[in-house]
Amino acid sequence: MKNKEISIDVFSVLTSAGWFLTIANIAGITQLPWANILGYWGALLGISVAMGILTAIIGMWTKGGDKGGEK
Template sequence: MKNKEISIDVFSILTSSGWFLTLANIAGITQLSWTAILNYWLALLGISVAMGILTALVGLWTNKAGDK
């Protein structure tokens, strides 16, 4: 029997919960304000941009360190 590695993608879970909040608000299940949901999506966008910049900087740093 093979061991299967289980990985949890946190960003995937956060986006799924964001879609649930959006659809639940459209359906009338939740009573959240649209600004709260918009702020949630903007926070996820900010996190993804920051992580992208950080990943690019680390990639540049490792490429320069490998040249020496």
Template sequence: MKNKENVTLDTFSVLNSAGWFLTIANIAGITQLPWANIGSYWLVLLLICLATAIIDPLVNKVGGHSAK
């Protein structure tokens, strides 16, 4: 399970880096994306973080009891 957690953190890091690249590239004029699309990307990333933060303790709690 520990390896699975590392993969999750790496995935989030890649998604976070992609979001920063989109934001900075749009400011610099490299991309021509609407700001609403970039804002939606960050909103979805935030919702994924919140869902993970809510679901993770519930899964660990259930997993902790069944492992005993």
């Protein structure tokens, strides 16, 4: 049998939880204030922007995007 690698994307799970909170609040299942739900989405946005900036900075330091060689 081959080992199958299971990969869980944490950001996708957090986004799914956000959609559940939003839809559950619209449907009346939860009684959360909308400010809390917007804060959750804002935190996810902040995390994604910070990770994007860090990825760009690390890419510049390691020259990961430069595939050409100097001659």
